[in-house]
Every structure is written in structure tokens, then in C-alpha cells.
Amino acid sequence: MARFDPSLHLPLTPAMFQVLVALADGEKHGYAIIKEVARRTGGKVRLRAGTLYTVIKRFAADGLIEESAERPDPALDDERRRYYRLSDRGRAVAVAEAQRLEETLVQARSKLALGLRRS
Amino acid sequence: MRELLFRSLLLLLPEEFRAAYARDMQATFRAELRDAGGALSAAATARLWAATAWDVVRAAFSEHADILARDTRYALRTLRARPAHTLTALATLALGIGANVAMFAVIDGVLLAPLPYRDPARLVAIAETNRSGEASNVGYLSFRDLRARARSLDAVAVTSQSTATLLGDGREAQRVNAMRVSRGYFEMLGVRPALGRVFSEAEDEPGAARRVAILSDRLWRDRFGADPRVIGRPIDVSGIAHQVLGVLPRGFEDLVAGRLYEGAELWFPLGYDEAASFACRTCRHLRVFGRLAPGAGEAEAERELASIFRALEAEHPTEYDGAGAQATPLAEVFLGPVRPVLLLLWAGVLVLLVVACSNVANLLLLRASERSREVAVRTALGVTAGRLTRQLLTESLLLALVGGLVGTLVAWAAVRVLVATGPEQLPRLADVALDARAVGAALALSLASAALFGLVPLRQLVGRSGHLLSGAGRRTESQSTWRIRSLLVAGNVAMAGLLLVGSGLLVRSLAGLLATAPGFDPTRVLTLQIWLGGEAYRRGEDGDQIAAATRFYDEVLARARALPGVTAAAAVTTLPLAGGVDGYGLHIAGRPYANPEQAPSGDRFVVTPQFFTALGIPLLRGRMLDAGDAQGRAAVAVVNRTLAEALFPSEDPLGHELSLGPPTAAKRRIVGIVGDVRHHGLDVPVGYQVYVPQAQWAWAETFMTLVVRTRGDPAAVAAPIREIVRNVDPAQPVTRVRRYQEVVGASLGTRRFATVLLCAFAATALTMALIGLYGALGVYVGQRRQEIGVRLALGAPAAAIRRLVLGQGMRPAVAGLAAGLLVAALSVGVLRTLLHEVRTLDPGTFVVAAIVLLASASAACFVPAWRASRIDPAATLRTE
Numbered sequence: 001m002a003r004f005d006p007s008l009h010l011p012l013t014p015a016m017f018q019v020l021v022a023l024a025d026g027e028k029h030g031y032a033i034i035k036e037v038a039r040r041t042g043g044k045v046r047l048r049a050g051t052l053y054t055v056i057k058r059f060a061a062d063g064l065i066e067e068s069a070e071r072p073d074p075a076l077d078d079e080r081r082r083y084y085r086l087s088d089r090g091r092a093v094a095v096a097e098a099q100r101l102e103e104t105l106v107q108a109r110s111k112l113a114l115g116l117r118r119s
Numbered sequence: 120m121r122e123l124l125f126r127s128l129l130l131l132l133p134e135e136f137r138a139a140y141a142r143d144m145q146a147t148f149r150a151e152l153r154d155a156g157g158a159l160s161a162a163a164t165a166r167l168w169a170a171t172a173w174d175v176v177r178a179a180f181s182e183h184a185d186i187l188a189r190d191t192r193y194a195l196r197t198l199r200a201r202p203a204h205t206l207t208a209l210a211t212l213a214l215g216i217g218a219n220v221a222m223f224a225v226i227d228g229v230l231l232a233p234l235p236y237r238d239p240a241r242l243v244a245i246a247e248t249n250r251s252g253e254a255s256n257v258g259y260l261s262f263r264d265l266r267a268r269a270r271s272l273d274a275v276a277v278t279s280q281s282t283a284t285l286l287g288d289g290r291e292a293q294r295v296n297a298m299r300v301s302r303g304y305f306e307m308l309g310v311r312p313a314l315g316r317v318f319s320e321a322e323d324e325p326g327a328a329r330r331v332a333i334l335s336d337r338l339w340r341d342r343f344g345a346d347p348r349v350i351g352r353p354i355d356v357s358g359i360a361h362q363v364l365g366v367l368p369r370g371f372e373d374l375v376a377g378r379l380y381e382g383a384e385l386w387f388p389l390g391y392d393e394a395a396s397f398a399c400r401t402c403r404h405l406r407v408f409g410r411l412a413p414g415a416g417e418a419e420a421e422r423e424l425a426s427i428f429r430a431l432e433a434e435h436p437t438e439y440d441g442a443g444a445q446a447t448p449l450a451e452v453f454l455g456p457v458r459p460v461l462l463l464l465w466a467g468v469l470v471l472l473v474v475a476c477s478n479v480a481n482l483l484l485l486r487a488s489e490r491s492r493e494v495a496v497r498t499a500l501g502v503t504a505g506r507l508t509r510q511l512l513t514e515s516l517l518l519a520l521v522g523g524l525v526g527t528l529v530a531w532a533a534v535r536v537l538v539a540t541g542p543e544q545l546p547r548l549a550d551v552a553l554d555a556r557a558v559g560a561a562l563a564l565s566l567a568s569a570a571l572f573g574l575v576p577l578r579q580l581v582g583r584s585g586h587l588l589s590g591a592g593r594r595t596e597s598q599s600t601w602r603i604r605s606l607l608v609a610g611n612v613a614m615a616g617l618l619l620v621g622s623g624l625l626v627r628s629l630a631g632l633l634a635t636a637p638g639f640d641p642t643r644v645l646t647l648q649i650w651l652g653g654e655a656y657r658r659g660e661d662g663d664q665i666a667a668a669t670r671f672y673d674e675v676l677a678r679a680r681a682l683p684g685v686t687a688a689a690a691v692t693t694l695p696l697a698g699g700v701d702g703y704g705l706h707i708a709g710r711p712y713a714n715p716e717q718a719p720s721g722d723r724f725v726v727t728p729q730f731f732t733a734l735g736i737p738l739l740r741g742r743m744l745d746a747g748d749a750q751g752r753a754a755v756a757v758v759n760r761t762l763a764e765a766l767f768p769s770e771d772p773l774g775h776e777l778s779l780g781p782p783t784a785a786k787r788r789i790v791g792i793v794g795d796v797r798h799h800g801l802d803v804p805v806g807y808q809v810y811v812p813q814a815q816w817a818w819a820e821t822f823m824t825l826v827v828r829t830r831g832d833p834a835a836v837a838a839p840i841r842e843i844v845r846n847v848d849p850a851q852p853v854t855r856v857r858r859y860q861e862v863v864g865a866s867l868g869t870r871r872f873a874t875v876l877l878c879a880f881a882a883t884a885l886t887m888a889l890i891g892l893y894g895a896l897g898v899y900v901g902q903r904r905q906e907i908g909v910r911l912a913l914g915a916p917a918a919a920i921r922r923l924v925l926g927q928g929m930r931p932a933v934a935g936l937a938a939g940l941l942v943a944a945l946s947v948g949v950l951r952t953l954l955h956e957v958r959t960l961d962p963g964t965f966v967v968a969a970i971v972l973l974a975s976a977s978a979a980c981f982v983p984a985w986r987a988s989r990i991d992p993a994a995t996l997r998t999e
Contacts (some may be wrong), residue, residue: 035154051178
């Protein structure tokens with residue numbers, strides 16, 4: 001099998017990137033992902049169920065996330081929820097996207113700084 | 120409640136997606152609501168719902184698009200894997216859809232598009248009727264009284280034919296057809312001039328101070344270089360200065376001028392004097408048009424007009440005979456005659472589309488049986504029936520859309536061919552084009568046909584995939600698909616049979632008409648129109664003008680006769696079968712009618728010497744007309760056989776006298792009897808015909824058609840004759856130069872058009888049906904290879920195998936044939952109006968259609984049968 005190339009999955013949409021990042025520190029169920037994203041972005045990115053599960057479906061199909069066993073969510077009464085965790089590939093893609101964003105940012109900054117100096 | 124609403128929203132998502140995530144999505148939504156707390160304001164609740172709904176819709180859209188993309192890729196792969204099948208299916212669909220779209224465009228442009236007038240549904244054409252119900256044009260005085268008395272009409276106007284020669288401006292003389300119209304004509308139609316104005320009331324008065332004219336847009340562009348300063352300027356019309364009042368708008372396609380007045384491009388006011396001899400009540404030469412008053416219908420107008428005519432008859436009893444009125448919607452005047460033909464052709468293309476769809480269904484079915492294992496495997500792997508259906512539907516949809524796209528190209532080409540070759544009897548054909556509506560129709564047809572042909576194999580595949588993995592299912596599967604397939608084949612053969620019978624009847628009718636002797640010989644005859652213009656020939660009852668016209672024709676004809684290759688040359692006022700009508704009352708001397716309106720009427724032909732020779736009309740008795748029948752000599756006439764036999768059943772007509780028009784008109788001695796000539800159409804019975812020498816008619820006939828008989832191709836003398844006319848009088852243009860055979864052919868234009876197209880549809884349907892039969896039988900043999908191999912191995916003769924397969928294929932063909940002939944027998948009644956002297960249940964046509972179908976079906980079955988008999992038993996047994 002060919003070596004996995006995370007760059008083939010780039011660029012990610014902001015929602016996709018946020019989902020990967022939200023899962024970076026451990027497995028979560030759907031609503032927990034939404035809350036984590038909202039918390040980390042100070043409410044600026046507000047995922048909803050439709051978008052979230054489209055992303056989850058795509059990542060699951062591409063093997064970027066994995067489903068862990070189903071179990072009750074202590075926070076949600078007794079309801080059984082599906083939990084998702086980042087796979088190694090998913091982590092690699094998230095890192096690659098972060099690097100890509102960083103490079104973009106650095107380039108933009110230096111260009112804008114040059115522009116500032118010239119003016 | 121909120122849960123239920125959210126669950127309903129989720130129904131937008133694809134089934135697979137719902138199966139995987141719906142439960143989690145609901146839990147998430149519930150948690151979201153719970154965290155938001157119970158104390159959400161109404162506005163916040165609305166915002167939450169709006170955001171949620173939008174989010175689900177977006178997700179559903181992207182998921183469906185994703186599936187569509189995957190299915191399309193998959194479908195493309197499958198379609199590419201069997202290029203022969205795919206191309207056959209595409210070609211079939213493209214033909215079916217293309218023919219339909221082209222026909223839709225024609226029907227849309229010719230029949231459905233509104234007439235180019237304001238509120239056209241309120242416009243009517245009005246005719247006067249007599250005791251026997253015959254409709255005619257109207258005399259001026261009758262029109263004047265109608266206009267004054269009719270309340271059910273907002274406006275009434277009349278038109279008559281005219282012509283003009285445009286001179287001056289340093290340009291060559293140009294002959295144009297023209298119309299005279301009464302005041303209010305353009306206002307009645309709702310046409311405003313693009314430049315200038317229309318006629319005023321005063322300009323329609325007799326002896327108006329100045330002559331005025333209105334130009335068509337085309338004439339304005341062609342002759343006057345689109346110069347707006349032409350308004351108010353005098354132009355030279357036949358030597359008389361006319362002031363141009365206005366130019367009609369571009370795209371104002373005057374159907375009245377175009378269809379009824381040979382494309383008139385110049386309008387003059389009618390300006391009749393009530394005392395003029397041609398303004399009489401029996402001078403029925405004006406076409407009457409009216410606009411229905413608000414709230415009045417055609418029936419009401421007709422009743423009122425009829426009562427006015429009855430009152431007029433009471434006032435002028437010798438000028439009417441059982442007078443009544445007819446009010447016909449204007450659209451009906453133009454479109455009524457061609458509607459049955461177009462609707463028939465539409466029905467034909469619809470049948471063709473059904474055949475195409477069922478043929479494609481057959482092809483897909485054939486592939487379905489090849490793919491049944493693949494489907495079974497996918498089902499076993501957990502692909503749901505819904506998902507499978509969707510994938511297969513995508514495939515048929517893709518096929519239909521590509522078929523529709525190619526079909527639109529086919530339609531585009533077909534429309535161009537139809538417009539170029541369509542008969543001149545079809546109004547507005549030149550404007551027919553593929554527009555957005557037609558393309559929309561193509562799309563709708565594609566989708567409809569996808570539904571038609573996509574569903575048949577679907578049921579076959581999805582419904583019964585369960586047992587296919589076990590080989591046991593194969594036999595029953597192939598039997599049941601064979602049943603469906605032979606049903607499709609039978610249906611196709613039936614529809615091909617229907618079209619064959621229909622087109623066969625039209626062919627017989629047309630062949631009969633073509634074989635109808637017109638009463639003259641149109642081969643090797645050239646026809647040329649001349650409309651004498653200028654002061655010297657002005658139509659009048661002046662002997663000098665008649666003499667001038669006679670001199671002109673004598674000179675031209677004498678020089679034409681001297682041309683090498685010309686055997687005879689003459690001129691006539693109305694050329695038989697060219698559409699002209701010139702009816703006159705016939706009064707036999709010594710047989711007066713109390714009401715002269717009850718006298719018989721017939722066609723009057725003003726002819727020059729040699730007319731009968733030039734057209735090859737046989738002289739039955741007496742003599743022909745010759746140069747001796749000159750102006751001032753004893754007036755003579757020649758009549759046709761029908762007149763002689765009907766009006767003189769027990770006497771010799773020769774030596775009797777008759778007059779044409781009013782009973783007081785000049786008497787003419789009958790000197791000859793000639794054969795009947797089909798004048799109004801090959802399919803119209805011959806009436807009374809009277810031929811009068813040109814030099815002896817009451818006025819100078821300025822509109823004549825030259826008929827020149829030649830030894831070789833008549834077209835060869837066209838240029839020399841134009842040259843002769845130019846030399847005799849350069850101001851007289853020659854128009855409409857045609858071989859007489861073209862004139863005769865054009866008189867059958869609509870019939871020929873319908874026949875050729877329906878034959879093409881029948882041939883296409885037959886080809887499709889045969890392809891279907893051939894394909895189905897091929898699969899049948901393929902699926903029975905082993906069985907046939909075993910039979911052959913056991914000593915069955917090859918002929919028996921051939922018979923077996925042939926029988927298998929011919930059964931649906933014969934059943935379809937029987938059904939097709941039955942349907943044809945029940946439905947050919949719609950053809951009745953299009954048939955001439957052929958019964959709708961013509962046994963010969965049915966038999967020929969049956970023979971053609973059976974013979975071609977046997978040919979289609981023979982190849983698979985022959986292949987079956989050549990199967991190598993050893994090879995099939997080895998694979999077993």
C-alpha cells in the first residue's frame with residue numbers, strides 16, 4: 001500500500017479543521033465536539049448537526065477519524081451516544097493543515113509588512 | 120413536537136446517511152435545546168430553528184450531490200463498458216426526442232403562436248353565403264351596409280387585391296403585390312406604423328385629392344434604403360405620384376397580406392365610389408374582416424350578420440339568393456386547413472417516441488439480465504433497494520439526458536430541413552425555430568422518457584435479486600424477462616404497424632392524386648407572370664387599353680413562338696392549379712332567371728390564341744380560339760365538357776350564346792367544347808369552365824400568366840422570354856417563373872409533406888422494432904446456449920433449432936402485428952380528411968403493411984435463429 005500522504009486531503013474547510021482539532025485531546029461524541037469548537041473559538045464557529053455529521057461521515061470514510069464503542073454520555077442522562085476519536089492519519093492531516101495555515105499566515109504577514117514599509 | 124419537526128427535517132437527507140447518523144443528530148439537537156434552556160425568547164427560538172433548518176438543507180444538498188456524482192461516475196463506467204448498446208440506445212432516444220422536439224417547434228410556431236395582431240382572438244373573417252351555403256367574398260355596397268348596421272362588431276374593414284410597378288428613383292422598375300384596404304383596417308388589426316401614420320378617413324373617400332400609400336418594412340429597406348425621409352415624399356407608382364404616409368413595423372408579419380394577397384408590400388386606400396360598376400352588391404370581390412365587440416362571440420356576430428344579409432335581400436331581391444353570413448376566427452382561416460396535418464404528424468412522432476422508449480427499455484432489460492449477478496452481489500453486501508434504485512435511475516436519466524441533448528441537435532437539423540422543404544401552404548413555417556420553449560420540451564421529454572424506459576428493467580433487477588446468487592434463479596429469471604421483452608417487442612411491432620398503415624393510406628391517396636389526369640399536360644411547360652402596369656394598360660373598359668394589352672401580348676407571344684425549341688405560347692388570366700379563382704355567373708341566352716343570382720356560376724378564363732395547344736387541352740368539338748377572334752369581331756367563347764353536358768343535356772351547345780357576369784353583359788357564341796381541366800385542385804371536382812379570347816373581354820386584363828410549351832427543358836427559355844418582354848416594354852417585370860410541373864407539385868404540397876414525414880416515422884419505428892426484436896432474440900439464444908447445445912448433441916436437426924428460435928421471435932411479432940392492425944383499424948378515421956378516394960379501411964394497405972412487417976420481422980429473427988443452429992454442441996457441453 002502506498003504511503004499515506006496527508007496533503008491529498010488539504011485544504012480543509014474551517015469546519016473540518018475545527019472538528020479535527022476538537023478531537024485532538026481525546027474522543028468525544030457529536031454534541032461534545034460542537035461545544036468544544038464553540039468554546040475554543042469563543043463562540044465564533046458554531047457547528048450544527050447537519051454540517052458536523054457530513055464532516056464526520058467524510059472523515060470516517062477517509063479513515064481520518066474512528067468510531068469508538070457506543071456508550072452512555074454521563075452528561076446526557078442515560079442516552080447512548082457514538083464517540084469519535086482521531087486516527088493517526090487524522091492527526092497527520094490536522095498537523096499538515098495547521099502547517100499550511102501557518103505558512104499562509106507567515107507569507108501574508110511578510111508581504112503585508114513589506115507593503116506597509118513601502119508606503 | 121420539536122423532536123417530530125426535527126425528524127421530518129432529517130427526511131431530506133439521503134437514506135444511507137439517515138441510517139448512520141439520524142439518531143446521533145437528534146440527540147445532539149436535543150442537547151442543544153436543553154443547553155439553551157427553557158427560557159428562549161420567541162425571536163431566539165425562531166433564529167435557532169432557521170439556522171438548524173438551513174444547516175440540514177445544506178447538508179442534504181451536499182450529500183445528495185455527492186451520491187449523484189458517484190452514481191454518475193458509476194453509470195458512465197457501465198455505459199462505456201457496452202458501447203454498442205449505449206450508442207444504439209442513444210441513437211434511438213435522440214431520434215425519438217429529436218423528432219418530437221422538431222414537431223413541437225413547428226406546431227408551436229405555426230399553430231400555437233398568437234397571430235401578430237392586437238387581441239387576435241377577437242378578429243374574424245366574414246363571408247357572405249347563398250342558398251346552397253357556399254361562402255363568397257362581399258360586394259362593396261353590402262360591406263357598406265354591414266359596417267353601418269352591425270352592432271356585434273367593433274370594427275369592419277375590407278381588402279382587395281392590387282398591384283403596382285414602382286418606377287423612378289433612378290432604379291429599375293419593380294413589380295410589387297399590393298392591397299387596397301378600407302379605412303380603419305390597420306386600427307382594426309391593432310397595427311401601428313413604425314414611421315408616419317395610417318390612412319385617414321378622408322383618404323378613403325373616392326376621388327381623394329392626392330394618392331397615398333403605406334410601405335412594408337421590407338419594401339422600405341429594399342427600395343428606399345430605410346430612409347425615414349421617404350415619409351411625405353412622392354413616389355412613382357405605375358406612373359402616378361403617390362405620397363408615402365407610413366411604414367409598417369418590422370416583424371409585422373401580415374398574414375392577411377402574406378397568405379391572402381401573395382405577400383403584398385404596398386397598401387392603398389380602397390376609395391370606392393358607391394356608384395362605380397365594381398362597387399355593386401353582386402361584385403363579390405372584397406374580403407371582409409371584423410373585430411368582435413366586447414362580450415360578443417362569433418356565433419352571435421354570425422347571427423346578427425345573417426339577419427342583416429336577410430334584410431338586405433328583402434331590400435334588393437335580385438342581388439342576393441338566400442343570403443346568410445359566416446364569421447370565422449381569423450386564426451382558423453390560416454391555420455384550420457393545416458391543423459389536421461400537423462396534429463397527425465404530432466401523433467406520429469409521439470408514437471415514435473413511445474417506440475424509442477420501449478426499445479431503450481428493451482436494451483436496458485437486456486443489460487439488466489447480464490448484470491443481475493452484479494446486483495445480487497451488491498445486495499448481499501448490504502446495498503439497500505432504495506440505493507440501488509437510485510443508482511439505476513441515475514443511469515437511465517443520464518442516458519435520457521444525453522439522448523435529449525443529441526435529440527436537440529437532431530431537432531435543430533430537422534427544423535432546418537422542415538423549414539426549407541415544407542409546403543408553401545403551411546403559414547409562418549419560415550419563422551419556426553428551436554427556441555427556449557422547444558428546448559424545455561426536449562428536457563421534459565427526456566425526463567419523461569427516462570421514467571418510461573428506466574422503470575421496466577428496474578423492477579426486474581431490484582425486485583428479484585434475492586435468489587439470483589443461487590443458480591436456480593436463472594431460468595425463471597430469464598423466462599420472466601423474456602415475457603416482458605416480448606411484450607415490448609410486440610408493442611413496438613404494433614406501433615410500427617399502426618404507422619405503416621397510416622403512411623400507406625397517405626401514400627395511396629397521394630399516388631392516386633398524382634395519377635389523376637389534370638386535363639392538361641404540364642410537362643415541358645414554362646409559366647411566367649406578367650402584370651401590365653402603366654397608364655397605357657390601365658384596367659378600364661376603354662377599347663384603346665384593350666388594344667394596347669392585346670398588342671403587348673401578341674408581340675411577346677409571337678417572338679416567344681419564334682424561339683428555338685418553343686412549340687406553342689399563350690397567356691391566361693388564372694393558371695389552372697395555381698390557386699387563382701375567377702368565378703362568374705353564367706347566363707345562357709333564352710333562359711332567364713327571375714333572380715339572376717340563381718344562375719349557375721363557373722370559372723372564367725381569358726386566354727390568348729394557342730392556349731389549348733400550349734397546355735395540351737383536347738378539343739372535343741367545334742374549334743379553338745384563334746387570332747381571328749379579335750376585338751370588334753363576333754364575340755365567342757369555348758366551354759368545357761362538364762358545362763356542355765350539364766347545361767345542354769339534349770341540345771348541341773355549339774351556336775348557343777351565353778354571357779358572363781350580370782345577365783346584361785355581352786353575349787358570346789359558343790364555338791368549341793374542350794376537355795375538363797382540374798383548376799381548383801387535383802382533389803376538387805371540375806365545375807363549369809368558360810374560355811374567352813383576351814381581345815374580346817370587356818376590359819384589358821392586365822394580370823396574365825404566360826404558358827410556353829417547349830421541346831426540351833422549359834427552364835431553358837426563361838431567360839430569352841424575359842429578354843423579349845424587356846424589349847417589348849422595359850417597364851413590365853416578369854415574376855414567378857416556374858416549370859408548370861412545379862406548380863402542380865406545389866398544389867399537393869401539404870399532402871406530400873404529411874406523406875413523406877409519416878413514411879419516415881413509420882420506417883424509423885419499424886427499424887427500431889426490428890432492432891428490439893433482433894436484440895431480444897439474441898439474448899434469448901445466448902441464455903439457452905446450453906439447452907440448444909444439448910438438443911443438437913442429442914441429434915436435433917439444425918432446421919428444428921432454427922424453427923424453434925424463429926417461432927419464439929415471430930410469436931410476439933405476429934401478436935404485435937395483429938394488435939397494430941386492430942388499433943389502426945380503430946384509429947385511421949382521423950385520417951379521413953387527408954385521404955382522397957381511398958377508404959380508411961383500404962384492405963390493400965392493411966395487407967401490404969402486414970406483409971412488410973412479417974417479412975422484415977422474419978428477416979430480423981433469421982440471424983439469431985441461424986446462429987442458434989450453428990452452436991457447437993461440444994463447446995457448450997464442455998462449459999457445462
